[in-house]
């Protein structure tokens with residue numbers, strides 16, 4: 001693949017805590033064993049996230065977003081190979097090679113998985129899961145924890161708190177589950193929340209509402225975000241910086257508001273042109289990636305964006 005300059009995300013908004021980025025990744029490679037060797041899902045990735053910074057990781061299906069995010073989180077399965085020149089969180093270097101040991105939670109890091117039901121335990125009520133998280137983050141009585149759990153539900157827009165606290169995840173709608181999941185992730189007061197496709201199961205208006213909520217809560221609590229998504233436009237609106245992946249490599253990175261101007265890779269430029277502009281005065285037929293002249297050859301021509 002041609003070399004493309006990858007500017008780092010915009011300098012983080014500093015909130016007065018540690019100097020330097022909260023998360024720093026350099027030279028991260030993820031490989032999975034296949035019968036005749038290894039399939040490299042992420043190649044030589046670099047990114048950094050500042051304190052309070054909200055970063056979106058975007059790219060088409062199979063581009064390596066989840067592999068990168070879960071390697072950072074330390075949740076890749078035992079057969080994966082993770083190597084890096086540098087992987088440091090909150091100033092502490094981390095060894096993320098799953099072969100080095102069993103995956104365990106990293107203090108200060110919370111993860112929302114691609115499917116809401118994976119993040120929530122189907123056996124326990126939302127209330128008991130939420131109070132457990134609250135009590136593990138702050139020493140408080142059961143009664144206080146229930147009160148904080150109730151407050152978190154209100155913050156994520158679930159006002160029927162009595163019912164939600166008693167409900168098991170499968171008794172809630174998809175949108176309610178997604179909100180409960182955000183409450184669960186943020187109630188532990190993480191420094192960094194990694195959310196893998198937090199809105200993929202929702203319709204367009206709910207996706208927007210959940211992204212807006214996530215951005216607002218992260219801003220209020222000073223939590224840094226790494227949001228994995230394939231929705232480049234939604235991310236452009238709801239993140240400070242964007243990292244674009246294509247075929248396992250980071251091909252563009254920089255401030256979200258300037259991506260249109262700064263994107264250098266034909267994939268990113270093509271993708272941006274395929275998204276409808278609601279302000280456009282005259283309706284015109286949208287290009288798809290197979291009609292956009294991306295200049296990266298037949299490989300990309302296979303993909304079309306709905």
Ligand SMILES: Nc1ncnc2c1ncn2[C@@H]1O[C@H](COP(=O)(O)OP(=O)(O)OP(=O)(O)O)[C@@H](O)[C@H]1O
Nearest residue numbers: 032039041059060061062063064065066067068230
């Ligand atoms: N456990 C695994 N074993 C072998 N190959 C894997 C494994 N997990 C992912 N892969 C491969 O790695 C590549 C990247 O997958 P990954 O799930 O990281 O992509 P993604 O960008 O998150 O895709 P999506 O948008 O569909 O979630 C794909 O080719 C996938 O088939």
Ligand SMILES: [Mg+2]
Nearest residue numbers: 065066067114
């Ligand atoms: Mg994924």
